Amino acid sequence: xxxxxxxxxxxxxxxxxxxxxxxxxxxxxxxxxxxxxxxxxxxxxxxxxxxxxxxxxxxxxxxxxxxxxxxxxxxxxxxxxxxxxxxxxxxxxxxxxxxxxxxxxxxxxxxxxxxxxxxxxxxxxxxxxxxxxxxxxxxxxxxxxxxxxxxxxxxxxxxxxxxxxxxxxxxxxxxxxxxxxxxxxxxxxxxxxxxxxxxxxxxxxxxxxxxxxxxxxxxxxxxxxxxxxxxxxxxxxxxxxxxxxxxxxxxxxxxxxxxxxxxxxxxxxxxxxxxxxxxxxxxxxxxxxxxxxxxxxxxxxxxxxxxxxxxxxxxxxxxxxxxxxxxxxxxxxxxxxxxxxxxxxxxxxxxxxxxxxxxxxxxxxxxxx
Numbered sequence: 001x002x003x004x005x006x007x008x009x010x011x012x013x014x015x016x017x018x019x020x021x022x023x024x025x026x027x028x029x030x031x032x033x034x035x036x037x038x039x040x041x042x043x044x045x046x047x048x049x050x051x052x053x054x055x056x057x058x059x060x061x062x063x064x065x066x067x068x069x070x071x072x073x074x075x076x077x078x079x080x081x082x083x084x085x086x087x088x089x090x091x092x093x094x095x096x097x098x099x100x101x102x103x104x105x106x107x108x109x110x111x112x113x114x115x116x117x118x119x120x121x122x123x124x125x126x127x128x129x130x131x132x133x134x135x136x137x138x139x140x141x142x143x144x145x146x147x148x149x150x151x152x153x154x155x156x157x158x159x160x161x162x163x164x165x166x167x168x169x170x171x172x173x174x175x176x177x178x179x180x181x182x183x184x185x186x187x188x189x190x191x192x193x194x195x196x197x198x199x200x201x202x203x204x205x206x207x208x209x210x211x212x213x214x215x216x217x218x219x220x221x222x223x224x225x226x227x228x229x230x231x232x233x234x235x236x237x238x239x240x241x242x243x244x245x246x247x248x249x250x251x252x253x254x255x256x257x258x259x260x261x262x263x264x265x266x267x268x269x270x271x272x273x274x275x276x277x278x279x280x281x282x283x284x285x286x287x288x289x290x291x292x293x294x295x296x297x298x299x300x301x302x303x304x305x306x307x308x309x310x311x312x313x314x315x316x317x318x319x320x321x322x323x324x325x326x327x328x329x330x331x332x333x334x335x336x337x338x339x340x341x342x343x344x345x346x347x348x349x350x351x352x353x354x355x356x357x358x359x360x361x362x363x364x365x366x367x368x369x
Contacts, residue, residue, distance in 0.1 A: 045362065046072070048110045048118040049352035050103075052147060054082030054125040054181025054215050055321070056263070057102040060349040061113050064362040067198055069353055073109055077102045078317040082125035082182045086216045091129045096138065103143045117360070119352045122147040123155055124182030124213065152209030155348065156185040160202035162350030163261050166285055166342055167191055172255035173205070175336045178347055179262035179328050181215040181321075186242070186332065188249045189259075198363035199354050206249040210241040210328075214264065214321040217328065223320035224305045231301055234327035239334065246335040257340040258333070261347040263318060264325025269343040270313030272296040277312040284345035293333065293341055297326045 047069070051058045058076045062069040079098040085091060110118060126132040126149045136147050150158075159178040167174050173190040188205040221234050269283045272292055288296070300308070300323060308319035333341075357363065 045117070045360070046113050046115045047353050047356050048113070048115040048120075049349040049356075050106055050118070050120040050145075051348045051352075052081065052099065052103070052120075052122040052126070054085075054123065054183075054213055055080055056181070057081075057099065057106065058349055059106040059109060060353060061109060061115060062353050064357055067363055069357060073113055075102075075106055075109060077105075080181075080215065082129075082213075082215050084219070085125055085129050085182070086219055089128075089130045091125060091131055091135050096135060099135075100139065100142055103139060103145060107143055107145055117356055119356060120145055120147055121150045121155075121158075121348070121352070123150065123348075124152075124180060127151075128182070152183065152185065153207065155183075156187050156207040156209060157202070157204065158351035158355065159185055159261060159347045160187050160189055160204060160207075160351070161199075161354050162347045162352075163259055163344045164189065164200050164202045166259060166344050166346075168257060168342070171257055173203075174257055174259040174342075175253075175332070175338070176259045176261070177329070177332050179260070179264045179325050180213040182213040184210040184213055184262075184328055186210060186245055198358055201358075206245070208241075208245040210238070210245075212238055212241060212328065214325045214328070217324035218321050221324070223322075223324050226301065226323045228301060231323060231327055231330075234324060235330045235334070238328050238331035242331050242335050250335060253336065253338070256338060257342060258336060258338050259342045259344060260329065261344040262325065264322065264329055265341070265343050266345050267313050267318060267322055268293065268296045268300075268326065268329070271299060271311065275313055280345045283343055286343050288341045288343065290333070290337065290339050290341070293329075297330060300326055 046061060046063050048059065048061045055078055056076060057079050059074060060071060061073040062071045079095065079102050081091060081095045081099050083092060083095050122136070126135065126147065129135065132149065140146050160176055163176055167189065169191070171191060173188065176187040176189055178185040185207065187207040190203040190205055217234055217238070221230060266283050269286055269288065270278050272288055273282060275282065305319055308314045308322060309316045314322055
């Protein structure tokens with residue numbers, strides 16, 4: 001793959017020991033390994049999945065293990081690439097600078113791990129920005145990686161692939177949603193029994209990409225000070241986009257549940273669990289009842305901006321976006337009022353890793369780890 005070849009021959013350095021090397025305290029990546037573990041595990045085929053979204057830049061590096069994979073390094077940083085794009089139509093210079101810095105860290109991590117195959121995708125901000133092509137050319141020239149802009153259907157499929165293992169085996173199916181920075185994907189999945197090795201493949205009945213995410217919604221309605229009336233206006237606005245999907249795919253829902261992946265639902269789960277700091281092991285795969293989700297959202301609406309900043313599961317980087325995410329979730333819940341929601345701290349990157357490993361047939365020949 002061209003990106004891997006360029007990474008192998010390009011600048012390489014060990015991960016920074018400062019803030020560019022590890023996520024900030026209190027929101028440390030759950031996938032982080034100490035350096036001695038990191039070096040020991042970087043052997044054999046190594047895969048990398050990078051998701052450059054409207055709000056976040058995320059990287060996952062893994063190797064096949066048994067019927068799944070083992071994460072050996074990860075990186076996540078909020079860069080707000082799409083900040084202001086809904087108004088100006090362009091990716092701003094400050095956002096480009098933040099993206100270059102984050103992607104440079106990702107490049108060095110992939111080079112250090114000697115990645116053998118990678119998929120490096122960009123989503124909504126690059127899809128809609130007038131200067132999206134220029135941005136990608138600049139990233140290629142300055143960072144040395146080539147970004148692939150995926151369409152909304154591919155984004156939905158990858159998210160579904162990454163989250164499918166969390167479907168309740170006794171459920172008839174799920175309504176999966178992925179609340180992004182510039183768009184939100186919603187998918188109806190039927191349960192499919194696994195066949196062969198590797199994670200199960202999703203059985204997609206229908207999907208839609210809603211042209212609204214936490215960044216674009218907060219820019220439209222505000223996110224710092226949000227009262228109940230303002231929140232309901234956001235819910236109604238998003239509901240107009242959810243309505244068409246619900247009309248097409250909202251029948252015969254008995255025995256199904258919601259399955260959510262995004263910073264919004266993991267934050268809500270952290271608030272619900274009253275975590276002293278974010279803990280992926282407690283959040284990923286946790287269940288929330290309909291009433292528990294309502295209580296958590298009501299708690300967040302009642303908090304001030306400063307209180308949201310002080311919350312260890314939100315922080316300054318999400319404090320002005322979390323209520324916009326809650327409004328998107330609330331609009332989905334009103335059309336799909338299931339009794340249960342399962343929370344996923346996984347999604348696009350895991351979907352990319354599963355897809356690449358499945359294409360390479362690694363689970364057909366590898367012995368269980």
